[in-house]
Amino acid sequence: MSDEADIRAGEVAVALPETFDAGLYFIGRIRTPWKRREDCPKNARESEAVCTIEVEQRWVAGLVDVDNCSHLLILYWMHQARRDLVQQVPRHYGRPRGTFALRSPVRPNPIAASVVRLLGIEGARLSVIGLDCLDGTPLVDLKPYFASTDAVGEAVVGWHTEKQAH
Amino acid sequence: MSDEADIRAGEVAVALPETFDAGLYFIGRIRTPWKRREDCPKNARESEAVCTIEVEQRWVAGLVDVDNCSHLLILYWMHQARRDLVQQVPRHYGRPRGTFALRSPVRPNPIAASVVRLLGIEGARLSVIGLDCLDGTPLVDLKPYFASTDAVGEAVVGWHTEKQAH
Numbered sequence A, B: 001m002s003d004e005a006d007i008r009a010g011e012v013a014v015a016l017p018e019t020f021d022a023g024l025y026f027i028g029r030i031r032t033p034w035k036r037r038e039d040c041p042k043n044a045r046e047s048e049a050v051c052t053i054e055v056e057q058r059w060v061a062g063l064v065d066v067d068n069c070s071h072l073l074i075l076y077w078m079h080q081a082r083r084d085l086v087q088q089v090p091r092h093y094g095r096p097r098g099t100f101a102l103r104s105p106v107r108p109n110p111i112a113a114s115v116v117r118l119l120g121i122e123g124a125r126l127s128v129i130g131l132d133c134l135d136g137t138p139l140v141d142l143k144p145y146f147a148s149t150d151a152v153g154e155a156v157v158g159w160h161t162e163k164q165a166h
Helices: A057-063 A158-165 B057-063 B158-165
Strands: A022-024 A028-031 A050-055 A071-077 A085-088 A111-122 A125-129 A137-144 B022-024 B028-031 B050-055 B071-077 B085-088 B111-122 B125-129 B137-144
Touching: A050 A057, A050 A137, A057 B085, A071 A125, A071 B111, A085 B057, A111 B071, A111 B137, A137 B111, B050 B057, B050 B137, B071 B125
Parallel strands: none
Antiparallel strands: A022 B022, A028 A050, A028 A137, A050 A125, A071 A111, A071 A137, A111 A125, B028 B050, B028 B137, B050 B125, B071 B111, B071 B137, B111 B125
């Protein structure tokens, strides 16, 4: 995965640290209709597909009260992504940008964060709308989404706004 | 930290898996005015304190273009939290709730997600408003916040709304 050959012109890689600082447990899997990266929607709002979050039996008791949340923040592990690029050239943007200015899965800790609408829960399985990841993606966390602290309607990403204006 | 004695009546612990499934790099530290857990604001909107995110030198080149984001999604590691509770009794709520219905730092993967307003960047240091964590908290990720996919103003957390109505 961290092959030099995968780097596009203008991308910058760094040496990764020799050790990890903390460990994650995968607490479930995400089931989606997308089996290959190129099939995934470009972002989650592009698709109304219903996806399924399967929580491991060990953690199912943690789902109590989740059913009265309209939306959840889902953290998941982008297991196919390399971790050493600090500047990268997204396919559709054409010039290098800092990794932390992008939502690309390629980042030192490939954890994605997506807001989903919860349709329902049956046992260990949640039906949701709003994911764009590969089938089988490991689940890292589920959190209630609070509009009071998580929703900032006026937020602006300058480079993205400029691009859309052209 | 995972001492039985820390469990309140009604809380439920599970046995943690024997191995981790993935590793995290801490990519920096968060500087805040709060040195003890009991000093931290109850949530980030309660404080207008300016906090500083210090990114490690290795990753600084990843900050290019971040300066034109008005808001960022910050992921950080709640390093003082136990990880084995699936049901817990938050201090102010009085009855057990599922871990995944709470934003408590106590969860299998103690990664917090906070939306911050970016005031400015100087080299490796970002000045932001909107954090509520301990001074020295390890940084896991920075992402641009996109209102189009991250902001859901109408989201509701039922148990919380009911509580406020009483």
